[in-house]
């Protein structure tokens with residue numbers, strides 16, 4: 001099959017090319033650096049399938065353009081599918097496949113890295129010691145042991161993060177409409193969101209972005225959190241209302257923030273903008289806080305995860321070629 005891969009970076013090409021060869025070289029892969037959007041959809045002309053990432057646009061108009069070019073399959077090389085209009089895809093007869101699980105460890109470990117970095121101010125310590133400044137003022141942390149961590153969403157990644165934080169001796173609370181027995185077995189206590197927010201020293205978000213979870217952490221939620229708590233978001237940017245978070249950081253209600261995702265990251269992440277003027281004033285403000293650490297959607301970025309993503313993407317394509325269905329389909333039933 002002919003597969004056009006949008007938003008390609010060097011690592012995508014490396015891992016996907018290797019997986020394609022290992023899978024028998026039966027498909028033709030074409031790599032494009034451009035993001036998929038209405039203006040670039042024509043690049044998929046004559047392709048059977050497109051492969052996309054988290055910030056590609058798969059709204060109804062883009063899907064329609066793809067269908068007109070003969071595309072029958074969209075392969076997400078990620079777990080989240082909030083950027084796809086699944087209803088429109090179903091109506092247009094375009095199948096959608098994803099990589100439901102590649103390495104929950106990669107994302108959970110990165111979330112823990114953000115917790116440790118913020119708590120022990122490693123970002124500041126690193127810069128200071130390189131300048132010959134070995135003063136400790138401003139670097140005071142707290143013991144994680146005995147602290148309360150609240151996890152919103154205890155699926156694959158949230159459960160893994162619960163195990164990691166339990167290992168530090170934290171008390172772990174969770175909110176998820178679906179209880180994960182694995183979490184209960186290690187002592188995680190399920191509570192309502194309001195109790196979790198009020199009781200947690202660290203709140204970490206691991207639920208999908210849906211209409212129900214959009215701005216889950218807004219001004220009202222922030223006001224109910226423990227004064228000075230830490231907020232970690234490696235889920236999706238729009239789980240938090242960034243403007244409200246900036247207000248809470250300014251007042252001190254929020255003690256620190258670690259994010260790997262941002263509401264408007266589509267125009268920023270996965271490229272080098274160091275020679276450009278920043279146009280996003282909200283994001284620019286976030287970067288000025290000493291108690292904020294931002295990473296550019298890199299939580300998934302381990303060799304193990306990229307290998308698994310590439311293999312599953314090729315397996316999805318193989319299955320579609322053989323049966324007309326990707327191995328891991330995303331369908332509108334999932335929205336119910």
Ligand code: NAI
Nearest residue numbers: 080153154155156157158176178206207208234235299300
């Ligand atoms: P999963 O599907 O295994 O788990 C999601 C959990 O969230 C489920 O247990 C579900 O019941 C729960 N949930 C749904 N609605 C909820 C709500 N309103 N409140 C609380 N919990 C709710 O997904 P997985 O693999 O754990 O991934 C979670 C999210 O992490 C993905 O949807 C994706 O957005 C994000 N992600 C971020 C990555 C990164 O590189 N930063 C990489 C991979 C995923």
